[in-house]
Amino acid sequence: MAKALVLKEITKRFPLVLANDRISLDLEWGEVLALVGENGAGKSTLMKIVYGLQPPDAGEMWVDGKPYRPQSPLDAIRAGIGMVHQHFMLVEPFTVLENLVLGLEPGSPLFLDLEAARRKATALMEALGFEVPLDERVENLPVGLQQRVEILKALYREARILILDEPTAVLTPQEAEELFRFLREYVARGNAAIFISHKLKEVLAVSDRVTVIRDGKVVGTVRTRETSLEALARMMVGREVVLRVEKTPARPGEVVLEVEGLEAPPRLKGVSFQVRSGEIVGIAGVEGNGQTELVEALTGLRPFRGKALLLGRPLPASARGVRDLGASHVPEDRLVRGLVLDFSVKENAVLGDQHRPPFRGFLGFLDDRAAEAHARTLVEAYDVRPRSTALSARRFSGGNQQKIVVGRELLRGPRLLVAAQPTRGVDVGAIEFIHKELVKARDQGLAVLLVSADLSEILALSDRILVMHGGRIVGELTPEEATEERLGLLMAGVTA
Template sequence: MAKALVLKDITKRFPLVLANDHISLDLNWGEVLALVGENGAGKSTLMKIVYGLQPPDKGEMWVDGKPYRPKSPLDAIAHGIGMVHQHFMLVEPFTVLENLVLGLEPGSPLYLDLDEARKRATALMEELGFQVPLDERIENLPVGLQQRVEILKALYRQAKILILDEPTAVLTPQEAEELFRFLRAYVSKGNAAIFISHKLKEVLSVSDRVTVIRDGRVVGTVKTPETSLEELARMMVGREVVLRVEKGPAKPGEVVLEVEGLEAPPRLRGVSFFVRAGEIVGIAGVEGNGQTELVEALAGLRKYRGTVRYLGHPLPHLALKVREAGVSHIPEDRLARGLVLDFSVRENAILGDQHRPPFRGFLGFLDGKAMEHHARTLVETFDVRPRSTDLSARRFSGGNQQKIVVGRELLRGPRLLIAAQPTRGVDVGAIEFIHQRLVEARDQGLAVLLVSADLSEVISLSDRILVMYEGRIVGELTPEEAKEERLGLLMAGVPA
């Protein structure tokens, strides 16, 4: 029987980077193949080649035994390949049904006939065992349902090979388990799936085999029952990795941040809490339950009602004044709020502080020497690779982009750090590094407010955990009290 997908010697080179170096792998019908590797290892580039978004420089591909060289995603879809992207590719003002048929609109140029599409979608949902409101706008759906729409869209196009890129990043544990059940049922019907994730526990629970890529090359492929978390991490990074956060007990000091009755449209409905020096307070919750509004209000990026005191005084409402007061902010989206992608590392390293000494020099001009020294300190201290201060931020992998942001915010010497999704989309080695830096900063007296959709991160880093649901804090737990199942229930609004 022919294999579902075969890649042989796939090579892709960009300026200064060999993204894929003669990669060969295969996918069997009826299996889930996990693809793991560090940021910048070449996983995304490889899947873009498979899905027709980029051509390879060299190499061959086969789908079900037949030669395959797509020129666009339409070719991939025609060959039965679907992809669920990490950042959903949905048109938010459109309904679910309109998104399903987008690009394959039934009817005539003058009339969109959705009746047949509705019948097909309804039958498909019954077969899959999940329901999505077809007439609801995407913007009104929670992220878990939006992901179902992405999957439904791929299967509506009759995908027999499904590629899922970081599919559980915004899901509760219960939603993730539903996804895994779907995947197992999907491949049991003779289909095949490629599962890309940085969460190695999930990789081991859902996949049949795991292919590890490092520096653009395949390090090896192992059967899931014959490997372990430690072995996969070692294969990914090329060294032993500490998979647990090593930290001693917190030694809390004075209250640095005090919040009372904070409200911010559209979702934050009145929260109260405090953060002390020398502790990490974690906020757990499914995205879309007020965390973004909370972070942006505290960072001076959104208007709010309520009381916020910083070191006993009202916190300014303007982002620039908040930074000048000694508050640092790691934004949840490093590309939208954390970096200017066309700026160099040297320029990104001083964003938000460019008007202050030592970077503001004679007659208000930027001091190039001070900028270079600061950027060099950042790339060395936070292990940014490559070690260039001249390269633009867009030339770095996601993990190294995140290190630039984290390094910039910590090197400022803040009293309070608001860290939103500090390790989103980064590999196990970068996660280990960023976690160590956060714990070190806590031990030096920094107050840290951690907002993360990754429950293992919240549990392992936090000294106290607050759970948010529908814009309110619905529970407070210690790390010892917090189990993923209990937290997951609270995140879903179920008392636990």
Template sequence: MEKALVLKDITKRFPLVLANDRISLDLYWGEVLALVGENGAGKSTLMKIVYGLQPPDRGEMWVDGRPYRPKSPMDAIRAGIGMVHQHFMLVEPFTVLENLVLGLEPGSPLHLDLDAARRKAQALMDRLGFQVPLDERVENLPVGVQQRVEILKALYREARILILDEPTAVLTPQEAEELFRFLRAYVAQGNAAIFISHKLKEVLEVSDRITVIRDGRVVGTVPKEGTTLEALARMMVGREVVLRVEKAPARPGETVLEVEGLAAPPRLKGVSFRVRAGEIVGVAGVEGNGQTELVEALAGLRPHQGVVRFLGQPLPPSARKVRALGVSHIPEDRLARGLVLDFSVKENAILGDQQERPFRGFLGFLDDGAMEAHARRLVESFDVRPRSTALSARRFSGGNQQKIVVGRELLRGPKLLIAAQPTRGVDVGAIEFIHRALVEARDRGLAVLLVSADLNEILALSDRILVMYEGRVVGEVAPEEATEARLGLLMAGVTP
């Protein structure tokens, strides 16, 4: 097989961090190469270098045998490289067709030839076996279709090497399988793809070979055949990882949270359920079906209609008052709502509780000693690395940032935990730790509402499973009756 992309000794250093340390890898035409590693391992930096978003400090690259030194993404596109980002790079008010031609408008400055673009796009879709509505505005499309638009945009620019960064994060199992079928057809036509994911089961399903990066270095490349999930996890983390969540049956107690007809604009249209002490209630669904509004309404962050009772009393419409009652909240976006990146671990560890004892000291000033002791307990109990309470939050990897948030919310000793996407974008080692912490908290009697787009997480942790679609609960499934196929259909709005 001929090589599509060759990287040799790629090195990139940032202040205090060696992100890529002499990384070399080969991508062959006709294959899907998976790229896996922990948060902070250097995967994203490496792909930014390939796509022309960052220059390497040293090293060489070749595309199809020719030297390749991109100075911008436009150079990557000219070389036949396309990238589908985890967060879509689409202009939502534009139509699909307008997004496809953006930056490469056909025709002349006086006449935009959209008919030619339409013919090219339709020919691409016919060849690749999927369709998207070219005249629909992107903002009106489900996330699965938006991802197809991202892929089509790359292929419209004649990409023969496709980089996909966490492409299944917002897809149902059926949509993920459709993506895998596309990838197999794409590489079968002589193209090549790099597939980046934390979901090792998917990595083994879709890839031909797997390259593992740890601490900025390639630790090995293995074929899919004969490789196990456990072996991959061990290569990524450098130790044995327990991939199965071990938990005893739930022993639910009193009702902690009771929700009746809860609605909140723009997507939550009326949901009812309850969560009891000592159980984890999972909420499954494709993102954008009202989960964000549900979580923010319960946390006191969004106005709502309906009835919400906490331990039998109405929940106040104030985030501070909700927190003071004993409700903890792991937000879905740790960077936007979970952390102040320029604050130290010591400061982030008390966010939301800075007015409470023991952190508020004499005359209302913060008690530095109490803050330090609490932060030290957090980093030790939740295995935050490095073991520093003085470093700013932005200096930590995504998995360790998430451990800071989870640790802060659990160490408060709450009665209810609302956990939204608690392991999003974190590596297998951090996922193992966070899952174990949630189960242990449940076993101590904590009521947990788990909202996640990761079906494996929902199936592994939940004692009861609710499925949301278009702002409503469309089904409740017991874990012993739940399968990915059944939940996937409910997530797509297909009910018995």
């Protein structure tokens, strides 16, 4: 029997980067193949080639034994390949049903036969064992249901090979388990799936085999039942990785941040809490429940109502004012708010503090010597590779970009660090390093507010855990009280 998908010697070059270096792999019918690797290893580029979003420079592909060279995603769909992207590709003002048929509208140019589409979608949902409201606008659905719409859209197009890119990033543990259950049933019907994730526990839970990519090359494929978390991490990074965060009990001191009745449109509906020096307070929750508004309110990026005090003083209404008062901010999207990609490491290292000594020089110009010395300290202390202060930030991998941001914010010597998704989209090696730095800063007396959609990160780092749902704090737990099941229920709004 022919294999579902075969890639042979796939090569893709970009200026200064060999993204895919003669990659060969295969996917069997009836299996889930996990694809893992460091950020920038070449996984997404490879899947874009498979889905017809980019052409390869060299190599061959086969689907079900037939030669395959897509020119567009439409060719991939016709070949039975569907892809669920990490960032959903849905038209939010459209209904679920309208999203399903978009591009493949049933009926004639003069008459859209939505009832035929409804019958097909209903039959699919009955077969799959899940349900979404077909007449509801996508913008009104929680993220877990939006992901089901993405999967249903691929299956509506009769996909027999399903590619899922970081599919659990916005799901509760219960929703993730439902997704795993669906994948097992989907491949049991004779289909196949490729599962891309940084979360190695999930990889071990759902896959049959794992292919590891490093620096654009396949370094190995192993059967899931014959490997371990430690072995996969070692294959990904090329060295031993400590997966468990080692930390002593917190010794909280004075109140650094005090928040009472904080509200910020559109989702933050009134939260109250404190963060003390020497502790990490974790905010858990499915994205879209007010966390972004909370972070932006506390860092001077969004107006708010209510009380917010930093070291007893009201938070200013500007990002510069908040920084000058003693707060640092690791933003949830380093490419949008963390870095200026065309600036050098030297320039990014002082971003936000360029107006303060020692970086402010004669007539307000940047003191180049002070900025260079600071950037060199950052690069060495935070293991940024390559060790260059002159390269632009866009020339670094995601993990090293994040180290630049985290290093800049910690080297300022703040009293409060607001860290939003501090390890999103980075590899296990960078995660290990960043986690150690956050714990070290806590032990030196820093107050840390950690906002993360990654429950394993929340559980590993937090000294207290607050859970947000619907714009409010619905529970507070100690790490000893917090299990993934209990946190997942609170994240879904189940408080009883």
